[in-house]
Amino acid sequence: MLLTTQDQFDDQTIISTLGVVRGNAVRARHVGKDILAGLRNLVGGELTEYVKLLAESREQAMDRMVADATSVGADGIVGIRFTTSMVMQGAAEMLAYGTAVKLQPKA
Numbered sequence: 001m002l003l004t005t006q007d008q009f010d011d012q013t014i015i016s017t018l019g020v021v022r023g024n025a026v027r028a029r030h031v032g033k034d035i036l037a038g039l040r041n042l043v044g045g046e047l048t049e050y051v052k053l054l055a056e057s058r059e060q061a062m063d064r065m066v067a068d069a070t071s072v073g074a075d076g077i078v079g080i081r082f083t084t085s086m087v088m089q090g091a092a093e094m095l096a097y098g099t100a101v102k103l104q105p106k107a
Contacts, residue, residue, distance in 0.1 A: 001074070002075065003066070004076070007078065009060065009076065009078070012076065012104065013101040013103065013106055014102070014103060015103065016102040018069075018073065018099075018101060018102065019100060020097060021065050021069040021072065021074070021097065021099070022095060022096065023061045023063065023095075024062070024093055025060040025061045025093070026093045027053055027091065027096075033102060058096070061082070061096040065097065069100040073102070074101055075102050075103040077098040077101070079098050080097070081096070081097055082095065083097075084087035
């Protein structure tokens with residue numbers, strides 16, 4: 001599966017558009033890690049607990065988006081975007097979305 005944030009691939013021609021595909025992940029913060037992050041916030045520095053949480057959420061959302069595209073027979077996804085939103089106090093959604101396409105190599 002080819003993936004890009006651009007509207008097209010340099011070496012592929014889009015022969016058909018299959019529609020919007022998406023994948024999401026909803027994660028809640030862990031109380032213990034929240035305390036560590038709060039302490040780190042007092043002294044400064046990277047909040048590695050949250051960096052890891054966001055990276056895992058992004059990967060899971062991407063995997064689910066690719067699975068959605070595979071289910072409709074796509075060869076690639078163009079225009080990939082990410083968005084986040086708070087679902088409830090302490091929990092957030094990571095959404096990955098794009099346009100599923102059928103591709104053909106350029107001659």
